[in-house]
Amino acid sequence: MSATPAGLLPVAEAQARLLALATPLPIEHVDLLAAQGRFLAKPVTALRDQPWTDLSAMDGYAIRHADLPGPWRLAGESRAGGASPSTLLRSGEAMRIFTGAPLPDGADAVLVQEEALAADDHIRLNGEGPGYPGRNVRARATDFAIGSPLLDAGSLVGPAHIALVAMAGHATLPVRRRPRVALIGTGDELVAIGGALRPGQIPASNGIMLAAMLAQAGAEVVDMGLFPDDLDSLTAAFRAAAEADIIVSTGGASVGDHDLVAPAILKAGGTLDFWRIAMRPGKPLMAGRLGDALMLGLPGNPVSAFVGATLFLLPLVRRFSGAESPLPHWSSLTTSVPLPEGGLRAEYLRATVKDGVVAQVAGRDSAALLPLAHSNALVERPIDAAAALPGEQVRAILF
Incomplete structure (x- = not known):
């Protein structure tokens, strides 16, 4: 097996390092409906017997x-x-x-x-x-009795859990404060959604995509806006976002002359913990800290940003939110189509899964949004993995 290329951090190691930077946010008590989609900060026990008698x-x-x-x-x-x-x-x-x-x-x-x-x-x-x-x-208390454990700390609260704790006598639940995430879009070519486009300009789709992913994950999103490829402007944007729990930038994360995220973070007084991951797409992803905020720099190509958010940003949000298992859930699926062998970086392929079977895999263009929009999974091709034949098992993250 080949070693990870020099200077590139394996995905699992990068995830562990990122999550180690974060600790769950303070606890607050919210009413039951507001707890939907959030993670319990403490175990919950029953306050009454159910049924209350025979x-x-x-x-x-x-x-x-x-x-x-x-x-x-x-x-x-x-x-x-x-x-x-x-x-x-x-x-x-x-x-x-x-x-x-x-x-x-x-x-x-x-x-x-x-x-x-x-x-x-x-x-x-x-x-x-x-x-x-x-x-x-x-019979009395055959569902649960006073003091019976109902839900563990770190559990994701859903409608059935809400019904359970309501029946058990609770009107509120202890959860972690919602993470505040500041989004910063970088690039001279970006125009706000709905704005007029000149030649060479494109709509800023990454920000709205990440905002949707974050909202679904229970985060509070603050859109800081779009910033040109200018060091002073970007430095000011990072300083203004430092009150957030997480700062997320898109674009400018590579090493070109106009890739200014790393210099701007350092100029703003921040530090970088790691940069460049052994993954495809999304290699130039970076992470660091600015004051009390954690910073995650995602690539500008939309698919790279989506994959980076799935593997790093959403787990970080879940970690702040108190999830017991913040990393993505991997499913073992059968592929009905041949899959390429693994290379020097772990690869995450857009795929369509039907009835638990990988039915189709998209191309590798990290700027192509149409295949992403029609996919419902990311299929992993590990480093140096042999080509997968139809009928073999593969790992996938289902959306």
């Missing part, structure tokens, strides 16, 4: 199982939403009960109404009846 799972009659096959004398009624009946159910008695209603003391089963004949104040069996004690009963 409840009927069916409409019918609460009985003592030992009294089968009956008959029974009707001794009252229990409805959902009411307190537990105050009377003790005695041998030979049945109580009319509805789904979700509390069982009276003494009852241990529910005879469903389809298997009962009611006449006057007496109930007779008209079927097999409940087969065992506890039949058609939701």
